[in-house]
Amino acid sequence: MKKRVCNWVVYGVISLVVFSSCSNDDDTSTCKVENPLEELSWLNDWVNTLTDDYEYIRTAKYLGNDVFYNVNCDPLVNYVSSTYNCEGDFIGFTAELRSEFTADSILWISENSKCSFE
Numbered sequence: 001m002k003k004r005v006c007n008w009v010v011y012g013v014i015s016l017v018v019f020s021s022c023s024n025d026d027d028t029s030t031c032k033v034e035n036p037l038e039e040l041s042w043l044n045d046w047v048n049t050l051t052d053d054y055e056y057i058r059t060a061k062y063l064g065n066d067v068f069y070n071v072n073c074d075p076l077v078n079y080v081s082s083t084y085n086c087e088g089d090f091i092g093f094t095a096e097l098r099s100e101f102t103a104d105s106i107l108w109i110s111e112n113s114k115c116s117f118e
Contacts, residue, residue: 055071056070057108
């Protein structure tokens with residue numbers, strides 16, 4: 001009887017550990033929304049102001065938080081990229097922060113983009 005109770009306790013503890021380690025930390029959404037371009041109005045407004053076919057927007061994780069920044073691939077242009085959080089608040093200049101970015105990817109690029117990603 002004691003062995004049976006002991007087995008149940010061991011199985012219970014193992015189950016508790018396994019199931020408590022499951023969380024939504026693997027959430028692949030950005031800023032807790034499925035489509036940030038549509039659901040974050042400030043981001044949508046920003047995209048709509050981009051008229052240059054050399055500009056695009058990337059998203060990344062910075063210190064564990066989602067961020068957005070702009071890139072200009074025109075080789076003749078010197079530009080300064082700014083980084084913003086999910087609320088659209090300025091975080092800092094991308095050049096100063098980028099070394100700490102992870103999960104970096106293109107979020108938006110014009111259909112007529114002149115940028116090459118070879």
